[in-house]
Amino acid sequence: MFAGFDYGTSHCAIGVWADKTNAVEIVTLEGDKPLVPSTLHAPKVALKLPRAANRQLLTDAEEFTELRFGEAALAEYLADPTQGYFVKSPKSFLGVAGLSEDIRERFVTVIAAMMANVKRRTDAQMNASVDAVVIGRPVNFQGLGGKNANEQSLMMLEESAQLAGFKQVAFQYEPMAAALEYEARLTSEQQILVVDIGGGTTDCSFVRVGATRRESLDRQADVLGHSGERRGGNDYDQALALYAVMREFGYGDLLKSGLPVPNSYFVDAVSTNDVNAQQRFYSKATRERLEFFAREAIPVDRARRLLEVCEQRATYRVLRGVELAKIALSDAELAHIDFSDIEQGFSVATTGEQLLVSFERLLEHLKSLVDEAIASAGLAPERVYLTGGMAKSRVVREFLVATYPGVSFIDSDHFLSVTEGLTLWSQRLFR
Template structure:
C-alpha cells in the first residue's frame, strides 16, 4: 500500500518505514517526478498505455478505444518511417523533449488542472483519462521497481474542489477520471483523502497537546484550507470527521502564480500594454490566452487558425510590430509552455535571490529580460488576495481562530508568500512544513490506517 500524491506540479509516493512515512525514490527522477508528459503525437498515448496495462485489462481497454488504437497504430507506422519511436516521456524528460522541438509532438503539463473542467466532450474526457492513466502507470512501475514488489492499494490526494465553477459536479467528474485511471493500471483498492487534511496528519505527529491548526496547502493547481483539531488523542481516532472544523478550497495555486507572472512580467516584451498605430490600446485577450496553460478552452482559442490570422493583422496594426511579432511566433511554434516555464523558473530563483535574468533568444534574437522579486509580488497580488480570502473563509466557517497556521506546498517556499502571510496573521505562529513532502507523508499514514 502507498500514499500517492498525484499533484498538479509533481507526483510522489510514500510507504511506511516502521512508524515513519518514507518518500520513495522514483528512479532517475528522485523523490519527485514533474507532472508532465510528452508524446511524439497525441495519438501515441493510447497505444503506449495499452501496452503497459495488466493483461486482464488490455482486452477490455482495446474494446473501449478501438478507433483510437487504430488511428494511433497508423500514426505509429508513419513515425517509424521517419525513425521516430512511439515511446512517451515523463517528468523532466518530457519538458526537455518539448523544449527541443516545441512545434512538434504533444506536451502537456499539469493535467490535473483540467480535471473537472466544464464543457469537456466525451472524447476529451477519454483523452484526459488516458493521460492520467499513462502517468499513473509510469509512477506505479517506478514504485514497484523501487520496492521490489507489486503495489495494489493506494490513497490518492485530492483538493477540496478541483474546479470552482460547478462544485460537486466538477469534483465527481475529476474523481471518476482518477479512480478509473488508477484501477485501469492495476490498483485494486483506491481511496482518496483531502490534501490539506493529509498535510495536517503529518504535522499532527509533532504535537503533544490539542491544537487548532489552520492547514493551508498551496498546490500547483489549487489552494485548500482546513481548520483541524489536532493532538495525540485525536491522532488515535479512526473517524476524524468531528475534528475537521471547516474546509475551503479554490482553483488558485502555483500554476496561477506562474501564469500571472508570465502575463505581467514577460508579456509586455511581446507587446502587452503597447499601442496600436491608431493610438488605441493593444487588445489583451490573446496575451492572456497565450499563457493560460491550465485552461483548455483558452489554449484551443489561442492556437486556432482564426487567431493566427488575427495576430497577423495585429502585427500590421501595431505601433511596435516587432514586439507583437514575438506573440505571433509563440502562436505559430506552440511556445506557451516555454514562456510560462521561464516565469516558473524565475519564481523558483526568487527563493534565494531578489533578481533574475531570463533568456528567450529561442523566441527572438537577443530577447533577454531582468525580473525582480518585487515584480513577482506585484504581478501576483490577485492570487495572494484569493489565498487570504480562502483562509478567512475557513476561519469563519469554523467559528474559531487558529492557534497555528501550517503552510505546505511548493509555493510555500516563496519569500513573497511568507511575507504576505505574516502580514495577514501577525499574531499567529506560522509553521512552514516540508514544501512537497507533507501531503505525501500524510497520505501514507492514512493508507496504513485504513488498509491495515
C-alpha cells in the same frame, strides 16, 4: 503493500509504508528525486495505449515505453514543441464542465499512464506490487462545475488509478493529509490551520490533531472548517507574466490605426492550464490576427514575438521561464528570463518589486480564503501550518505573517508532507 499518492497539479510523489522500519518510505521517481513533474510526452498526437483484458494499461507495450514523463517529457517537448503530444498538469483539467466523451477518455488515459509510470517505479523499488493506494484530493478541484467538478474529478482519478493497476483506491483531503504528517510528531492536542498552496489549488483547513486522535479511522469530525479555491502557483505565474513579461511581447501596444492590440490574446497565451484558451491561442483565426499585429503594431518587433510564440507553440516554454523567475525571486531581487529561442538575444528582467505588485490581487484572495476557513470553524488560529510549493515564496509567507500577527507559523516539507500523510493514512486504512 499500501501507498499514499500525491497526484499533484505540478508534481507527483508517492510513499509506501515500510513495516521493517515502521515508517513512511518515499519512493524515488525520477533520477534521484522523489518528485516527478506531472507531465507526459508521446511521440504521436493520437494516444493509443494497449490494455490487458481487465483494461489495465500494458506498461511493457512499445506504445507505453515510448512515453516520457516528468523532466524527460518536458525536455522532449522543449526540444521541438511542434512534434508529438505534450500534456502538463492534467489535474487542473479534471473538473472542466462539458467534457466530451473523447476528451474525457484522453485525460483518463493520460492520467492512468502517469500513474502507471509511478506505480512501475514503486513496484520495482519495493520489489513488490503496491495494490492499495490513498490518493490526495483538494477540497475543491479546478473547474467551473462546483460539486459536479468534484464528482467528475474523483471518478476520473479512480478510473485512472484502476487502469494503472491499483486494485484498491481511496481518497483523503490533501490538507488533512498534511496535518496527519504533523500529528505524527505531536504529543499534545492542537487545532491548526493548514494552508496548502500548490500549483493549481489553494486549500485551507482547520483541523484538530493530537496523540489521542491518531488512532481514529474517521477524521471527518476533526475537520473543523475549510475553504478552497482553484488558484495556485500557476495563477501567480500568469499574474507575473502579464504584469512584467508580456509587455515585451506587445501587451498594451497600439496599432497604426490608434486602436490597442486586444489584451485577450495575451491572456490566452499565458493561460497554459486552460484548454479553451490554449486552443483559441493556437487557432488559425488567432494566427491571422497575430500576423496582422506583427505588421500593424507600433513597434512591430514586440508584436512579432507574440506571433513567434504562436508559431513555435511556445506558451508552455514562456510560462516555464516565468515560473523559474518567480521561484528565483524568492531569494533574489532580480531574475532574467532567457527568450533567445523566440528572438536572438532577447531576455526579460523581472524584479522583486514587480513580483510584489503582480501578486497583490492573488494575496487578497488568499486572505479571504484564510478568513473563510477561520469563519467556518469559528475559531481564532493559533498555529498555521504552511505547505505546498507556492507557500515557499517569501512574498506569500511574509504577507501571511504580517496579516495574522500573533499566530505562529509552522513550516513543513512543502513538497512531501501531503505524501507522508497520505501514506500514514493508507497504513491505517488498509492494514
